[in-house]
């Protein structure tokens with residue numbers, strides 16, 4: 001009956017977003033009077049896996065078949081479905097990501113499970129199983145009843161404030177039968193920024209728009225991001241113009257993020273841009289135009305030139 | 321390869337292959353079937369409120385307020401459609417548009433036809449949840465053996481991002497999302513998929529189900545000729561095959577408005593950092 005959490009690895013470490021998912025899953029387990037089990041796929045040390053206990057999991061199922069070393073949504077869904085069956089799971093929790101989303105969708109088909117994406121609160125179990133999820137790209141919420149036997153909750157970042165405790169999870173090897181049909185997609189190469197803070201997981205984000213004038217000016221954005229240990233993001237025209245990689249594009253047609261702090265530099269604040277960032281806890285807008293619409297959606301604003309303001313902010317952070 | 325007899329104009333697929341065999345219309349007496357390497361592409365589109373829409377609800381927050389709302393093709397679906405049409409132009413073949421929706425989605429479907437899709441299917445039903453929509457798509461795909469089933473990575477109303485994966489699972493086909501580049505070489509697809517902080521290059525055999533996003537293609541705008549021809553292109557309306565749903569929306573809510581913005585004079589920009597630390601407590 002335990003709540004099952006799909007927890008992802010990044011270079012052998014539990015992802016921050018997965019730690020949040022484990023914490024959330026453990027809270028749901030408490031509500032249901034059961035325990036939380038994490039399923040982790042790929043190579044990792046037992047000592048790292050045991051840290052899932054700090055976030056509330058009592059057990060980790062570790063699937064480490066070398067065929068699973070490459071992230072693979074279909075094969076991972078087969079593994080998670082097997083884990084759900086072994087554990088008699090009715091509730092599966094995961095943090096939204098490119099891999100988890102692909103995995104979860106296949107799982108819906110396999111288990112005929114009801115999936116709610118972008119869940120922002122713990123479920124309400126007082127009358128069935130009701131979740132609050134963000135819809136219309138952050139412009140509204142829907143209270144949704146999950147009516148299927150198995151329920152999948154894909155949570156948004158910053159859904160709960162994580163409190164760690166001093167505990168370790170037991171680690172069990174999990175070796176379900178794999179399905180050859182799941183390995184039809186060949187990964188030819190991967191091109192990924194390493195060492196940087198991953199944008200979807202970042203607590204702090206410095207983002208810039210067309211106001212920066214050209215890619216050669218991104219140094220001042222990166223300097224502030226570095227000083228804050230923040231990730232960098234950008235508006236759509238900036239990635240369309242190839243000034244920045246597409247993976248940094250936030251908004252209606254890009255990533256939807258919900259960090260603690262979003263600093264928008266030289267971004268006008270079009271409704272499509274806001275859609276991707278409006279669930280950030282605190283929004284700072286720096287724009288030389290006092291009429292820029294973004295100021296209406298900001299917590300703090302500076303009317304000023306980014307080329308003057310950003311270096312000064314960086315210095316102020318470094319002086320902390 | 322097995323050669324089957326078939327009627328002129330009839331299309332079929334050989335067992336174990338996704339290749340099309342077509343009998344030439346122009347020479348109805350000819351019995352020799354021709355191997356046609358052209359692609360058969362299905363593009364699934366949503367009809368969603370324009371991205372600038374101010375979302376509101378009626379009936380005690382239980383219904384979306386459609387009054388004054390302009391509906392558009394889902395922006396991600398629009399990318400999928402644009403790439404499908406480019407592939408058709410390059411490789412030959414057909415593009416069929418599929419929408420699960422009530423009659424009021426037809427302007428969106430006609431626009432897809434005006435952009436260059438050949439024909440369309442509308443499953444006459446309110447698209448109540450992802451599983452329901454996926455079952456309709458899978459049922460149609462089972463009858464038609466498409467080489468590619470394309471759609472947006474997610475709809476911009478419910479942002480579930482699951483339909484492609486469910487369809488893939490129901491059809492026993494690989495599914496990949498979000499796809500930002502797609503090229504076809506024979507029966508193999510070269511794909512770039514976005515991942516956190518970067519991208520990966522993938523290769524897979526057709527048939528495939530793909531959830532698409534930019535920059536897979538540029539959005540296309542219909543021209544006058546397209547709009548004229550769209551009026552007479554076939555749009556088939558069919559009833560749903562199943563009614564299963566796994567989720568059900570009870571009510572809606574709008575987010576609480578943000579408090580007032582605190583403005584900081586540019587010449588005191590440094591105080592922002594203090595405020596973020598001591599007041600907002602985020603750094």
Ligand SMILES: Cc1cc2nc3c(=O)[nH]c(=O)nc-3n(C[C@H](O)[C@H](O)[C@H](O)COP(=O)(O)OP(=O)(O)OC[C@H]3O[C@@H](n4cnc5c(N)ncnc54)[C@H](O)[C@@H]3O)c2cc1C
Nearest residue numbers: 209210211235236251252253266267268270272273288306
């Ligand atoms: C269907 C659809 C989907 C879309 N999806 C997205 C999306 O996902 N994400 C997205 O971002 N956009 C999206 N857009 C585009 C969106 O409408 C805007 O065009 C875009 O967000 C504008 O980007 P920007 O703010 O960088 O540029 P601009 O609107 O050009 O704004 C630049 C800003 O910089 C300021 N500025 C200039 N110089 C300086 C300076 N020296 N110092 C300080 N400020 C300066 C200007 O005052 C201005 O406000 C979408 C549009 C459509 C139609």
